[in-house]
Amino acid sequence: MISIQNVHKSFGDLEVLKGVSLDVANGEVLSIIGGSGSGKSTLLYCINAIEAIHKGKIIVDDVDVHSKDTNKDKLRQKLGMVFQQWNSFPHLTVLENAALAPRIVKKMSKDEAIEIAKKELEHVGLGDKFDVYPTKMSGGQQQRLAIARALAMKPDYMLFDEVTSALDPELVGEVLDTLRLLADEGMTMICVTHEMGFARDVSDRVAYFHQGVIAEIGEAKQVITDPQNPLTQKFLSKVR
Amino acid sequence: MNSLFTPLSWNDTGFILTGVMNTVTISVLAIVLGTVLGLIVGFIRAESNKLVNMLFGGLLDVLRSVPLIIQLVLFSTFVGAAGIPLDPFVAGSIVLSLYTMAFMSEVFRSGFESVPVSMQTAARSLGMNHWQTIYHIRLPIGLRAVFPSWLGVALSVIKDSALVSVIGYMELLRTSEQLISRTQQPLEILIGVGIFYFIISYPLSSYGRYVERKMAI
Ligand SMILES: Nc1ncnc2c1ncn2[C@@H]1O[C@H](COP(=O)(O)OP(=O)(O)OP(=O)(O)O)[C@@H](O)[C@H]1O
Ligand SMILES: [Mg+2]
Numbered sequence: 478m479i480s481i482q483n484v485h486k487s488f489g490d491l492e493v494l495k496g497v498s499l500d501v502a503n504g505e506v507l508s509i510i511g512g513s514g515s516g517k518s519t520l521l522y523c524i525n526a527i528e529a530i531h532k533g534k535i536i537v538d539d540v541d542v543h544s545k546d547t548n549k550d551k552l553r554q555k556l557g558m559v560f561q562q563w564n565s566f567p568h569l570t571v572l573e574n575a576a577l578a579p580r581i582v583k584k585m586s587k588d589e590a591i592e593i594a595k596k597e598l599e600h601v602g603l604g605d606k607f608d609v610y611p612t613k614m615s616g617g618q619q620q621r622l623a624i625a626r627a628l629a630m631k632p633d634y635m636l637f638d639e640v641t642s643a644l645d646p647e648l649v650g651e652v653l654d655t656l657r658l659l660a661d662e663g664m665t666m667i668c669v670t671h672e673m674g675f676a677r678d679v680s681d682r683v684a685y686f687h688q689g690v691i692a693e694i695g696e697a698k699q700v701i702t703d704p705q706n707p708l709t710q711k712f713l714s715k716v717r
Numbered sequence: 718m719n720s721l722f723t724p725l726s727w728n729d730t731g732f733i734l735t736g737v738m739n740t741v742t743i744s745v746l747a748i749v750l751g752t753v754l755g756l757i758v759g760f761i762r763a764e765s766n767k768l769v770n771m772l773f774g775g776l777l778d779v780l781r782s783v784p785l786i787i788q789l790v791l792f793s794t795f796v797g798a799a800g801i802p803l804d805p806f807v808a809g810s811i812v813l814s815l816y817t818m819a820f821m822s823e824v825f826r827s828g829f830e831s832v833p834v835s836m837q838t839a840a841r842s843l844g845m846n847h848w849q850t851i852y853h854i855r856l857p858i859g860l861r862a863v864f865p866s867w868l869g870v871a872l873s874v875i876k877d878s879a880l881v882s883v884i885g886y887m888e889l890l891r892t893s894e895q896l897i898s899r900t901q902q903p904l905e906i907l908i909g910v911g912i913f914y915f916i917i918s919y920p921l922s923s924y925g926r927y928v929e930r931k932m933a934i
Contacts, residue, residue: 525842554844564839568857578843630843
């Protein structure tokens with residue numbers, strides 16, 4: 478379980494998160510929607526300790542993420558993250574991209590790492606691309622590679638930061654299908670997204686972010702189709 | 718005919734080969750040392766703050782801007798005057814290596830800085846630690862990006878090594894100068910020497926262009 482408790486975060490004078498509290502249960506899929514600059518990405522970065530927080534607490538499975546005594550590298554192994562930019566490692570083949578972290582971080586044998594990497598690549602539909610260099614692939618394929626690469630670490634949680642926003646429209650579907658697959662398999666996921674249909678259909682709950690606070694949170698269908706907060710209503714009427 | 722184009726006796730072969738070997742030796746040494754030092758300095762510069770960078774940058778600017786020939790003469794005169802006996806090979810190697818390092822460090826620095834931060838963040842998010850990210854991501858990607866520039870510096874070092882002749886090192890140019898003064902056949906000898914430099918440099922530079930083309934796709 479991920480428990481976010483009254484988290485505050487600033488960049489210089491700019492307070493980006495102004496007291497965010499949120500619990501995500503195991504097996505749950507939570508989508509975060511909201512305007513540009515509202516702090517959605519920042520929250521994800523705080524959850525896996527890429528960014529520090531200034532106040533509050535984030536607990537992942539009883540581990541205080543931002544405590545000095547926490548081994549952040551170890552913690553990140555159970556928090557997979559995929560970004561808007563797919564960030565394939567261009568010097569490695571698709572298979573090597575997915576096998577690298579299991580091998581060097583989890584210290585698996587080469588064969589073991591390769592086996593897991595192959596399994597996860599097949600999982601996202603890249604079973605025929607093992608020896609290709611990622612730069613030869615489409616954005617959608619590279620994004621699926623990024624998902625497989627994260628899954629190869631066998632994370633308990635997956636954080637997705639607008640993973641379809643940088644894709645050509647015709648490639649969005651294949652990546653959303655992959656996310657849907659993971660959700661069906663019971664993965665615990667936090668998805669920052671601009672895809673309202675995806676948020677409504679795939680997630681259990683939706684949170685609407687507005688200027689660093691959660692303005693509304695609730696059951697997915699309700700928030701998307703029948704928002705209670707005027708701010709949410711305004712936002713949704715604009716994106717649709 | 719034959720006497721015109723082979724003006725040197727076969728007895729000179731050993732002498733010429735020594736010159737060739739000495740040019741190759743000092744070039745390879747300077748390229749290796751310059752690359753290793755340049756990697757370290759380039760990495761430090763890419764990692765460190767403005768102040769450290771300014772200090773390093775100033776020093777490197779001097780090394781890059783003062784003509785090599787002047788650095789060679791100044792250095793050997795200075796250590797000579799200080800009473801430290803250095804043979805021309807050692808003095809030449811030191812100066813040529815530092816000169817190479819000054820260029821290599823900039824090459825590597827731009828390589829390291831060319832690796833997007835987001836790619837390093839992605840590596841960290843997979844659980845890689847700071848050094849694993851440097852070793853497995855930043856280093857290989859950065860080095861690949863600057864390989865053509867590295868090769869360019871290496872090639873110019875081979876040519877610049879001819880300047881070490883001014884402090885008395887018996888590399889190819891100085892060898893040929895001595896032969897010229899003996900045989901009075903400057904044209905043939907200098908053409909031969911020129912061909913030698915071409916034979917070494919051309920395959921390397923075509924290889925560099927090939928790699929560059931391959932990476933551009
Ligand atoms: N490293 C940083 N340094 C300074 N300011 C930052 C940094 N990262 C984010 N910000 C600022 O924090 C605010 C929130 O950024 P964040 O990326 O979390 O927004 P977001 O909700 O993800 O927006 P978007 O939908 O555009 O991705 C923005 O105003 C942004 O400019
Ligand atoms: Mg964002």
